[in-house]
Amino acid sequence: MHYADGKSTPCEDVLPDQVRGCSDLNTSAFIRRMIRAERPDLVVFTGDNIFGFDSADAARSMDAAFAPAMEAGLPWAAVLGNHDQEGTLSREGVMRHVVGMKGTLSRVNPEGVEIDGYGNYHVEVYGAVGSVMSNKSVVNLYFLDSGDYSTVAGVGGYGWIKASQQVWFKQTSDRLQREYMGQPEPQKDPALGLVYFHIPLPEFASFDSSNFTGVRQEGISSASINSGFFTTMLEAGDVKAAFVGHDHINDFCGKLTGIHLCYAGGFGYHAYGKAGWSRRARVVYASLEKAVDGGWGDVKSIKTWKRLDDEKLSTIDTQVLWSKGSPGE
Amino acid sequence: MHYADGKSTPCEDVLPDQVRGCSDLNTSAFIRRMIRAERPDLVVFTGDNIFGFDSADAARSMDAAFAPAMEAGLPWAAVLGNHDQEGTLSREGVMRHVVGMKGTLSRVNPEGVEIDGYGNYHVEVYGAVGSVMSNKSVVNLYFLDSGDYSTVAGVGGYGWIKASQQVWFKQTSDRLQREYMGQPEPQKDPALGLVYFHIPLPEFASFDSSNFTGVRQEGISSASINSGFFTTMLEAGDVKAAFVGHDHINDFCGKLTGIHLCYAGGFGYHAYGKAGWSRRARVVYASLEKAVDGGWGDVKSIKTWKRLDDEKLSTIDTQVLWSKGSPGE
Numbered sequence: 202m203h204y205a206d207g208k209s210t211p212c213e214d215v216l217p218d219q220v221r222g223c224s225d226l227n228t229s230a231f232i233r234r235m236i237r238a239e240r241p242d243l244v245v246f247t248g249d250n251i252f253g254f255d256s257a258d259a260a261r262s263m264d265a266a267f268a269p270a271m272e273a274g275l276p277w278a279a280v281l282g283n284h285d286q287e288g289t290l291s292r293e294g295v296m297r298h299v300v301g302m303k304g305t306l307s308r309v310n311p312e313g314v315e316i317d318g319y320g321n322y323h324v325e326v327y328g329a330v331g332s333v334m335s336n337k338s339v340v341n342l343y344f345l346d347s348g349d350y351s352t353v354a355g356v357g358g359y360g361w362i363k364a365s366q367q368v369w370f371k372q373t374s375d376r377l378q379r380e381y382m383g384q385p386e387p388q389k390d391p392a393l394g395l396v397y398f399h400i401p402l403p404e405f406a407s408f409d410s411s412n413f414t415g416v417r418q419e420g421i422s423s424a425s426i427n428s429g430f431f432t433t434m435l436e437a438g439d440v441k442a443a444f445v446g447h448d449h450i451n452d453f454c455g456k457l458t459g460i461h462l463c464y465a466g467g468f469g470y471h472a473y474g475k476a477g478w479s480r481r482a483r484v485v486y487a488s489l490e491k492a493v494d495g496g497w498g499d500v501k502s503i504k505t506w507k508r509l510d511d512e513k514l515s516t517i518d519t520q521v522l523w524s525k526g527s528p529g530e
Numbered sequence: 531m532h533y534a535d536g537k538s539t540p541c542e543d544v545l546p547d548q549v550r551g552c553s554d555l556n557t558s559a560f561i562r563r564m565i566r567a568e569r570p571d572l573v574v575f576t577g578d579n580i581f582g583f584d585s586a587d588a589a590r591s592m593d594a595a596f597a598p599a600m601e602a603g604l605p606w607a608a609v610l611g612n613h614d615q616e617g618t619l620s621r622e623g624v625m626r627h628v629v630g631m632k633g634t635l636s637r638v639n640p641e642g643v644e645i646d647g648y649g650n651y652h653v654e655v656y657g658a659v660g661s662v663m664s665n666k667s668v669v670n671l672y673f674l675d676s677g678d679y680s681t682v683a684g685v686g687g688y689g690w691i692k693a694s695q696q697v698w699f700k701q702t703s704d705r706l707q708r709e710y711m712g713q714p715e716p717q718k719d720p721a722l723g724l725v726y727f728h729i730p731l732p733e734f735a736s737f738d739s740s741n742f743t744g745v746r747q748e749g750i751s752s753a754s755i756n757s758g759f760f761t762t763m764l765e766a767g768d769v770k771a772a773f774v775g776h777d778h779i780n781d782f783c784g785k786l787t788g789i790h791l792c793y794a795g796g797f798g799y800h801a802y803g804k805a806g807w808s809r810r811a812r813v814v815y816a817s818l819e820k821a822v823d824g825g826w827g828d829v830k831s832i833k834t835w836k837r838l839d840d841e842k843l844s845t846i847d848t849q850v851l852w853s854k855g856s857p858g859e
Contacts, residue, residue, distance in 0.1 A: 353764045355787045364700060364762050367693035403756070426787075427732075429758020433693050435682045458684045458755075 202228050202246065203284065203472035204266035205255035212470040216477050225265070227470040228480075231510045232269035235482050238514050243306075243324075244270045247446035247465040248282025248347075248399030251295075255471070259288035260298050271303045278306045278342070280320050282399040282446060283349040283359060292349070296320045307344070311373075317363040318346030323373055329489060329497035333386055339500050340393050340487055341377050341439065343370055347400040351424065359400050359447075361428035370396075370430075374437040393500055393523065394439035395485065397465075400424065401445045404431045405462050408455030414520050415453030415464070415507075418475065422448050434460055441503060441523040444483065450475050454505065454520060461522050466507050479509035481517075490525065501525050531557050531575065532613065532801035533595035534584035541799040545806050554594070556799040557809075560839045561598035564811050567843050572635070572653075573599045575608040576775035576794045577676075577728030580624075582616025584800065589619065589627050600632045607635045607671070609649050611728040611775060612678035612688060621678070625649045636673070640702075646692040647675030652702055658818060658826035662715055668829050669722050669816055670706050670768065672699055676729040680753065688729050688776075690757035699759075703766040722829055722852065723768035724814065726794075729753065730774045733760045734791050737784030743849050744782025744793070744836075747804065751777050763789055770832060770852040773812065779804050783834065783849060790851050795836050808838035810846075819854065830854050 204210075204225050212223035236244070246267070256262040270277040279299050286292040296319035299307050308322035324342040328334020348360020378391040406421040434440040435458060442454070442461035449467030456462075466481040467474050474480065485505050492498035502524035509515045533539075533554050541552035565573070575596070585591040599606040608628050615621040625648035628636050637651035653671040657663020677689020707720040735750040763769040764787060771783070771790035778796030785791075795810040796803050803809065814834050821827035831853035838844045 353767070353787075356764060361758075361761060363765070364693045364696035364758065367758075368697050371693060424761075426761045426764065427756040427758055428761040429690075429693065429696075429756055432690060432753075432755045432757040435685055435755065436692070438682070458682075 202250050202266050203252040203469035204228060204250060204262050205252050205471055206257055206262065207265055210255060210471045213472060214474040214476050215470070223470060225471055228468065229265070229269050231468065231470075231480060231482070233273075234510070234514060235508060236269065236273045236275065238508065239484055241275065241484070244275055244277040245342075245397055245444070245465075246277065246279040247397055247444060248280050249284045249446055249469075249472070250279055250282065251288065252284050252471055253287025253289075254284070256288040259285075259290040259295060262288065263295065263298055264302070267299075267302060267305070274304065276304055276306050278324060278344055278397070280344050280398055281318075281346050281349075286349065292319050292346075311369055314369055316365045316369050318348060318366060320344060320346045321366050321369060325377070326487075328499070332497040333492055333494070334497070334499055337381055337386060337388070338377060338392055339489075340395065341374070343373070343394060343396045343440075345370065345396065345398040345430075347398040347445075356426060358425040359422060361400070361424040361426070362398065362430040363428060367430055367433040371433055371437055374439050378439055388499070391439040393441050393487075393503065394437065395503075396434065396440055396443040397445075398443070399446045401447055401464070402431050402443070402462065403427045404457055405445070405455070407457050408453065408462075413453040413455035414518050416451070417453055418450040419448055421451065431457075431460070442485075442505075444485070449473055450478065452481065452507070454518075454522070463505065479511045479515075481507045481509050483507050485522075499525070531579050531595050532581040532798035533557060533579065533591050534581050534800055535586055535591065536594055539584060539800050542801060543803040543805050544799065552799060554800055557797065558594070558598050560797065560799075560809060560811070562602075563839065563843060564837060565598065565602045565604065567837065568813055570604065570813070573604055573606040574671075574726050574773070574794075575606065576726055576773060577609045577611025578613045578775060578798075578801070579608055579611065580617065581613050581800055582618075583613070585617040588614075588617035588624060591617065592624070592627055593631070596628075596631060596634070603633065605633055605635050607653060607673055607726070609673050609727055610647075610675050610678075615678065621648050621675075640698055643698055645694045645698050647677060647695060649673060649675045650695050650698060654706070655816075657828070661826040662821055662823070663826070663828055666710055666715060666717070667706060667721055668818075669724065670703070672702070672723060672725045672769075674699065674725065674727040674759075676727040676774075685755060687754040688751060690729070690753040690755070691727065691759040692757060696759055696762040700762055700766055703768050707768055717828070720768040722770050722816075722832065723766065724832075725763065725769055725772040726774075727772070728775045730776055730780075730793070731760050731772070731791065732756045733786055734774070734784070736786050737782065737791075742782040742784035743847050745780070746782055747779040748777055750780065760786075760789070771814075771834075773814070778802055779807065781810065781836070783847075783851070792834065808840045808844075810836045810838050812836050814851075828854070
C-alpha cells in the first residue's frame with residue numbers, strides 16, 4: 202500500500218489526467234472496492250504497508266492503511282516489507298503496533314522460540330462448522346518477515362529469511378501435518394500450506410512468459426544471495442504457493458517443482474507503478490468438496506485471480522493453483 | 531578415500547602401467563606419505579571415506595581407511611559423504627562407529643539440539659601453550675553433514691545442509707565470537723572459522739579460471755537447489771574458507787564475498803579420477819604472530835597448498851587464504 206499521510210500524500214505513476222486529487226485515499230478506496238466485490242474471509246497485506254519515509258507518524262499511517270479491513274469487520278494479517286520501519290517506529294515497533302489493532306490475526310513472533318525478524322506466525326483455517334473437518338485445519342497460512350536490507354559486509358541489496366525462521370516454519374509445518382494426518386479423522390495427505398512474505402525469493406527469476414501466468418516488467422528484486430527458504434518449503438512438502446509484494450510491476454504466478462511463486466499485485470497509489478497500468482490485488486479462493494455424508498469436506502481446489510482498479514474492477518489471469526487428485530499436485 | 535576392502539579393491543582411472551598391484555593400499559600409502567612430509571597437527575577426511583557399495587563390512591573398511599592417522603597418533607576428524615552409508619551401516623551407524631575410534635575428534639551431533647544429519651560438530655584450536663592466547667580458541671573448525679541424496683519428490687540429485695544445521699552453526703559461531711571478543715584478553719575481531727563438509731555448495735559454480743586457483747575439469751555436483759548455507763556463513767562473519775570433497779577432478783579455491791570455497795583434493799585410488807592426473811591432498815597451514823612480549827600470539831595468516839601423489843610429492847597451488855590486517859580480509 203505504501204501508505205503515508207492520507208489525503209496530502211500524492212499518487213505516483215498515474216496518467217496525467219489522474220494526478221489531480223489522487224492520494225493515499227485512492228488506496229483506501231481500492232481496498233473498500235475489493236472488499237465489496239469479493240467479500241473475502243481474510244485480507245492479507247504483504248508488506249510495505251506504510252511508506253515510512255513520507256509518514257509523519259508511523260502508528261497513524263498504519264491505523265489509516267488498515268482501516269478499511271477493520272471497518273468491514275474482517276480478520277486481516279500483515280507482514281513487514283522493507284519500508285515499514287523507515288518512519289517513526291522500528292520494525293519491532295511497527296509489528297507491535299499492528300498486533301494490537303482490531304481484527305488482526307498478526308502476531309509479533311512465536312513464543313519461546315529464538316527467531317530473527319518480526320512478524321513470523323501462522324494461521325490455521327479450520328473446516329466448515331458442523332462438518333467432519335470442523336476440528337482440523339484444512340489450510341495453513343504461514344507469514345514470515347523477509348527483512349529489509351542486508352547487514353552483511355560486502356553483500357548489498359535486500360534482506361532474506363534466515364535459518365532460525367526456516368526452522369520454526371519447518372517445525373510448525375511438521376506439527377500441523379502430524380495433527381492433520383493423525384486422530385481424529387486421519388487424512389491421507391497434509392493440509393495445504395500457503396506462505397506470505399514481502400521480498401521475492403531468488404527462485405522467482407526461474408520463469409519467463411513461457412511458464413508463468415501474468416507479466417514480468419522489471420527485474421526480480423530478491424536478495425543478492427540465496428538463504429534457502431525455497432528449499433525449506435520443498436522439504437516441508439505442504440506448501441502449494443507463496444505470495445510476495447515488493448516488485449510493483451512484476452505480476453505473475455509461476456510453478457517450480459510443485460510450488461507456485463506468485464506476486465500479490467502492486468496495490469498502492471503512493472508507490473512506483475506504471476501509468477496507465479492499473480493497480481491490482483490478488484484473490485486466493487479455496488473451494489471445499491462435498492463429503493460422503495453430503496456435508497462440507499476437505500479443500501477441493503485453490504484458485505487465484507487478480508482484480509484491476511479500473512472502471513469495471515476487471516478480473517484477469519484466473520488460474521487453478523492446486524486441485525485435489527491432480528497428478529503432480 | 532572411497533576405501534573398500536583393501537588389497538582386493540582395485541584402483542580406478544590410473545595409467546595402464548599403474549593398474550597392476552594398485553588397490554586401496556595405495557590410498558593408505560598416500561596418507562602415510564602425506565603425514566611424513568607435512569607432520570600435520572590434525573587430519574581431516576571430507577567424506578566418502580569408504581565406498582559402501584564395494585565394502586564387505588563398513589566398520590572394517592573404516593578401521594582400515596583411518597588407520598594411518600591412528601598409527602601416527604594424530605588427532606583426526608571426519609564428515610560423511612554420500613557413499614559412506616552404502617555398505618553394511620546406516621549414516622548414523624557409520625558416524626557412531628567413527629566417533630568410537632582412536633584419536634578422533636569427530637562427534638555424532640551436539641547434545642540437546644534437534645538437528646538433521648550425523649556428524650555436525652566443531653573443534654576449537656587454542657593458542658600456544660604458555661602464550662596470552664592459551665585460553666582462547668584462535669581457529670574454529672566447523673564440520674557438517676551435507677547429506678547424501680535429495681528425498682524431496684520432484685527434486686533429484688544430491689543432499690544439502692538443512693536449516694536446523696545452519697541454526698546450530700550460527701549459534702555456535704555467535705558464542706565463539708562472544709567468547710573470543712570478551713574477557714579475558716578481549717580480541718577486536720572474531721577468531722577465524724574454517725568449515726568442512728562433503729558436497730559443494732551451488733556457489734562453487736561462481737568461479738572460472740579467471741578467479742580461482744586450480745582447475746575445474748567437471749561440473750559442480752552441488753545439490754540441485756540452494757539451501758542457503760553460504761548465506762548463513764556470510765551472516766556468521768567468522769568463516770574464511772570452506773573445504774569440500776565430492777568432485778574428484780575439480781580442484782580449486784575461489785573467493786566469493788570474503789569466503790574461499792575450496793576443494794580438498796581427489797585423494798582415493800578406488801574412486802573415479804583422471805589417469806595421469808595425480809591423486810592429491812590439500813594442506814591448510816596457520817601461522818602465529820609474535821606477541822609484544824615475544825611469545826606466540828594470534829593467528830597471522832592461513833596458507834594452503836596441495837601435494838600430489840607423484841614421485842616428488844610435488845607441492846602446487848600455494849596461496850594465502852587469509853592474512854591479518856589485509857584489506858577486505
